[in-house]
Amino acid sequence: MKRRFRIYYPFVNAGMQQVTTYRVDWIFYLLGNVVHSLVSFFIWQAVFLSGSEETLNGFTMPQMIVYFFLIFISDTMITSDASMMIAEEVRDGSIAMRMLRPVGYNATFLFFELGGKLLTQIVLIVPVVIGVEISRFVLSGVVQFSVLNLLLFFVSTILAYLINLFFSICFGFLAFVIKHIWGTNIMKNCIVSFCSGAMVPLSFMPDALKTVFMLLPFASLNYTPVMIYMGVYQGADLLFYFGLQIFWALFFWALSKLLAMVSAKHLTVQGG
Amino acid sequence: MRYIRSLAHFIGRLVRIHRIFVAQEIKRMVEYKADFFIGMIGFLMVQCSNLLMLWIIFNSIPTLMGWSLPEVVFIYGFSLIPKGLDHLLYDNLWMVGSTIVSKGEFDKYLTRPINTLAHVLFEKLQVDAIGELVMGIALICSVLPQISVEWSFGKILLGLVSMFFSTYIFTGVKTLTASVSFWRKRSSNIITLGYKFANFTKYPATIYNEFIKNLITYIIPFAFTSYYPSVYILTGDNPLFNVGVTVLVSVLVMGSGVIVWHLGLRAYESAGS
Numbered sequence: 001m002k003r004r005f006r007i008y009y010p011f012v013n014a015g016m017q018q019v020t021t022y023r024v025d026w027i028f029y030l031l032g033n034v035v036h037s038l039v040s041f042f043i044w045q046a047v048f049l050s051g052s053e054e055t056l057n058g059f060t061m062p063q064m065i066v067y068f069f070l071i072f073i074s075d076t077m078i079t080s081d082a083s084m085m086i087a088e089e090v091r092d093g094s095i096a097m098r099m100l101r102p103v104g105y106n107a108t109f110l111f112f113e114l115g116g117k118l119l120t121q122i123v124l125i126v127p128v129v130i131g132v133e134i135s136r137f138v139l140s141g142v143v144q145f146s147v148l149n150l151l152l153f154f155v156s157t158i159l160a161y162l163i164n165l166f167f168s169i170c171f172g173f174l175a176f177v178i179k180h181i182w183g184t185n186i187m188k189n190c191i192v193s194f195c196s197g198a199m200v201p202l203s204f205m206p207d208a209l210k211t212v213f214m215l216l217p218f219a220s221l222n223y224t225p226v227m228i229y230m231g232v233y234q235g236a237d238l239l240f241y242f243g244l245q246i247f248w249a250l251f252f253w254a255l256s257k258l259l260a261m262v263s264a265k266h267l268t269v270q271g272g
Numbered sequence: 273m274r275y276i277r278s279l280a281h282f283i284g285r286l287v288r289i290h291r292i293f294v295a296q297e298i299k300r301m302v303e304y305k306a307d308f309f310i311g312m313i314g315f316l317m318v319q320c321s322n323l324l325m326l327w328i329i330f331n332s333i334p335t336l337m338g339w340s341l342p343e344v345v346f347i348y349g350f351s352l353i354p355k356g357l358d359h360l361l362y363d364n365l366w367m368v369g370s371t372i373v374s375k376g377e378f379d380k381y382l383t384r385p386i387n388t389l390a391h392v393l394f395e396k397l398q399v400d401a402i403g404e405l406v407m408g409i410a411l412i413c414s415v416l417p418q419i420s421v422e423w424s425f426g427k428i429l430l431g432l433v434s435m436f437f438s439t440y441i442f443t444g445v446k447t448l449t450a451s452v453s454f455w456r457k458r459s460s461n462i463i464t465l466g467y468k469f470a471n472f473t474k475y476p477a478t479i480y481n482e483f484i485k486n487l488i489t490y491i492i493p494f495a496f497t498s499y500y501p502s503v504y505i506l507t508g509d510n511p512l513f514n515v516g517v518t519v520l521v522s523v524l525v526m527g528s529g530v531i532v533w534h535l536g537l538r539a540y541e542s543a544g545s
Contacts, residue, residue: 022458024456024459024461024462025458025459025461026461028461028462028464028465029461029464029465031465032461032464032465032468035465035469035471035472036468036471037469038472038484039471039472039474039475042472042475042479042480042481042484043329043336043475043479045479046327046336046475046479047332047333047335049334050333050334050335050336050338051332051333056332057332080308094466128512143427176309177307178310182311183307183308183310183311183312183313183314183400184310184314185314186311186314186315186317186318187310187313187314187317190314190317190321191317191321193321193322194324194325199322199325199329200325200329201320202325203327204331205328205456217379
């Protein structure tokens with residue numbers, strides 16, 4: 001354990017340093033995501049102002065605000081650049097260097113991103129949660145904040161990040177087959193964003209679709225953590241959805257290991 | 273007179289050079305057909321997912337703050353065309369902010385006998401954008417029977433004029449934000465942030481509060497890339513503001529982009545290796 005810590009700590013540190021060196025870039029990246037979530041906020045506010053009903057598909061207006069700002073946190077948290085990093089390394093051949101190093105291939109991505117993620121979370125969670133809870137209090141007149149749900153949300157987004165990281169690593173290996181990984185990556189992000197509930201809450205979708213997205217890894221990425229924060233999942237449900245998240249994280253972890261092994265056999269690097 | 277002739281000569285030369293670059297790009301494209309196809313489908317899918325969202329929304333409400341579904345789709349479709357044109361022709365600015373300057377590759381442009389900005393703009397053709405353009409045209413065509421608009425030759429002409437000029441609002445904002453990399457080496461996230469404000473203009477500006485509305489009208493004027501021209505086409509109201517100011521804003525934004533780019537060149541130091 002101590003040895004592992006010594007091996008991977010430089011990666012965590014490098015990740016943090018990348019964020020602090022390119023601070024301005026990082027702040028603008030976060031602001032960009034804020035803009036994105038404001039667009040969702042306004043369009044859904046307009047939906048509630050245009051409709052006559054108090055609740056739409058089980059959501060009230062204050063709940064919708066909580067939903068989209070928490071989606072903003074989980075969506076920022078789960079983002080992983082691993083697939084693009086792998087694609088770039090396959091293209092320029094530096095993947096050979098990474099594979100030669102005496103460290104786990106997947107683990108280097110994990111620990112590198114972990115550094116930046118930690119900083120991002122610390123900066124985001126506090127102001128967003130305070131803002132969301134104040135607006136919910138003003139709109140509904142009741143304090144609904146629960147520390148337990150916030151902690152469970154945090155654990156759940158970490159699981160969601162692991163699912164997405166290992167999924168992105170698997171996806172990155174596509175670069176061995178497809179050269180235009182950039183366009184494929186846009187498709188992937190689009191599907192993930194829609195099916196995970198980042199654009200429309202899954203409860204707005206037709207029942208059949210909702211069931212499929214809930215069981216596939218999609219809901220585990222965004223919808224599940226936010227539902228946990230909102231206290232929708234309790235008792236057996238809560239355990240079931242946590243179990244599902246752990247299952248998908250392990251599934252993609254195993255798949256990424258397998259793909260790393262297979263592609264190492266097929267790897268031919270030109271030049272150097 | 274002499275200035276006009278030399279300006280005409282300058283523009284003529286740029287157009288000729290642009291044609292040569294595009295011809296090169298098309299050769300590259302034919303070489304990697306599958307890749308371009310994938311990128312195009314990717315962008316089509318992004319648009320489809322947004323439309324699915326609109327459709328789901330309109331399943332629970334009849335109108336969005338007074339706008340019907342066909343009208344919202346029209347504004348959405350209109351927004352895709354200038355965005356797609358800018359994306360098709362001038363996408364290379366992203367690379368300036370992400371890698372060209374920070375990896376020291378910008379020196380190449382300084383040694384060529386072409387204006388650096390023109391060279392960067394003309395160098396790449398991003399065919400992925402055809403997905404957006406096709407979608408934009410298809411959406412506008414599909415809602416035409418459902419919206420009651422009095423068409424006239426003048427209106428169609430003004431619509432096309434505003435599409436052309438609003439393309440350069442996108443290019444201008446991208447040039448401004450990409451220029452930051454001359455001072456800071458990297459600016460991809462600043463470009464992304466500037467560009468993300470365009471998301472506001474996919475939907476009618478009346479759904480936003482006054483602050484956002486003023487922001488996208490006066491500060492980062494993306495509302496002119498779709499909302500204001502669409503309002504003119506849908507209602508026939510106030511062409512002087514809805515179209516005239518679009519043209520004015522486009523010239524201002526692109527003009528300041530060109531100026532800031534050249535200021536940045538003076539501050540530029542190679543990151544070379």
